[in-house]
Amino acid sequence: MSPLRTPSVRRVLDAAGSAAAVAAVAAPLALVLGAFALRRQPPGDALRLWSVRAWGAALAILVVLAAARALRERAAARAALLLGGAAALLHGAAVWAFRLDATFAAGVGEVSPPVERREVGPLARLPEVLLQALAPGAGAARLLVGGRELSAPLGPATAAGALTEVTVEGPFPAPSFEVVGEHNLDPTAGLLKIDPAKRDFFIVGFLPHRFYLSLPEGAAAADPRSPARLHLRIQRGKIRVLERDVAAEERVEFERLTFAYGAGDVWARIRVRRRLPAWPGVAIALAAVLAAGGIALRGRRRAG
C-alpha cells in the first residue's frame, strides 16, 4: 500500500488541505498585504520579507493539497476555485519577480553604460543596451536593446519586444576634457556626461579634486557636442578651489594642474521597462469564479 493511502497520513493530508488550514495560513499574509496597501507601498515588496515567503510557500502547498482533496471528493467547484486562485497568485508572483525598470546613461558607442536600477525583480535580467547613433537634431536614436536593433524617437515610449518599452531622452552634452599635471605630466583625458537636470561631479585618477561641471544658467547648448561655455567648480575636500564659467578650449590653471574641455560627443538617458501584464491573472481568477459558480449551479439544478 502506498504510504499516502495509510489512514494516519490521509488524515494529516486531509487536515492540511482543509479550508480552515488554508484560511489560517492565508490570514497573516492578507494582513501584511493590507498593511502594505494602506501605506501605499507596492504589495509585491512584501515578498522581500522571509516570513512572507515562508507563509506563501506553505500556502501554495496547502492550496495544492486542498485542490487534490477537492478533486478526490469530486467537489469540482471547490477544485476550480482553488486551482484558479493558485494560478492567479502564481501569476502575481511572476509579475513581481520579472519586473524591470532601469535607466541607462549611455554615450554613443559606449559598451555596458552605467545603469540606475529603479525596480529589478529577482528573476529579471538587465538587457545589454548600446546607443549606436544619436545625431543632434535627428529626433530619433538608433539602439540595440537585448540584441534587438530599433529606432526610438526622443521622448515617447517605444516598444522593444512584446513586453518591453524604451524611452530615450537626449541628446545631452558629453564634451571631451583633459587634466594635465605640472610640466605636462600625467595627462588624463576622456569624455564626460553632463546631466542638465542635476549637478554631478567626476574624479580624475588619484587626484583628490572633484570636478563639478554643468551648463551655465539659461545657456542651452546649440550643439550639445561642443557647448561654448560650462560652469566649473573644483572642490578638494571642504575647500572650494575654483568656481566660474569657462569657455571651450580655455586652459584653467589650479593647484599646479590644468583643466580644459573641448568638443566631444552626446549621450542619452535610456529607460527600459518590462512588465508582465496583470490581466491574465485577473482573467484566470474570474474564469475560476465563473467556472465554480457554473458547476455549483448545475449541481443544484441536478439535485433539484
Added chain:
Amino acid sequence: MGRGWRRALLAPLASLAAFAAVAAAVDRPAEWLRVYPAPLGPEDEPAVVGALVDFHLVYQDFFASGGKVDLLDKMPAVKEMRHQVMRDVGYVGTTANVLVLDLAGATLLDLSRTGRDAAEALVWEEWNWMLQRRADRAVVSQVKGMGQGFRYRLEREGGRWMIASWDLADVAPPADEGLRKW
C-alpha cells in the same frame, strides 16, 4: 461564543502568532513598514549626530597631523570615504605643507532616515583654514574662511553609523536662532 467558533478561530490565531514571532525574529517588520524618507527617531539620532561630530574631529586632527594613519581607524566612515580623505591629505603633502582646518561652526539643518540602515544629514558648515610648512610649522598662507552646505549620506554597518559619502548642497546660510549646533 460557542465551542465551534473558538475552534475555528484557534488555527488562524495560532498562525498569526507564529507569523508574528518569525517576522519579529528575522524581518524587523516595523522597519519594512516604514515609508522613507522618514524623520530620524530618537533611538538613532544621537548615534547619527555622534558619527558626524566624530568624523569631523578626526578629519581636522588627520589633516593637522599631516596624515597620521592610525587616526583614520577612528574615523566613522566607510573605506571609500577614508581613501578620499587619505588622497586629499597626500596631495597636500606633496607641497611639503600641512593643511590646518578648523570647523568654526556646524548647524544641523535636516536629519532623515532614507532606508532601514541609511540616513541623510544636511549641515551648514563654516571652516577656517591655512597652510603651514611641515618642517617648522611656519604659516605659509593667509587664514581663509568659507561657509558651505554639505549633504552627508550615512550607513549603518554592524550597528555603527558611518559616513558613506558627501556632496555639496546649495543652501543659504542659516539664521543663528533656534537651530541646532554641535
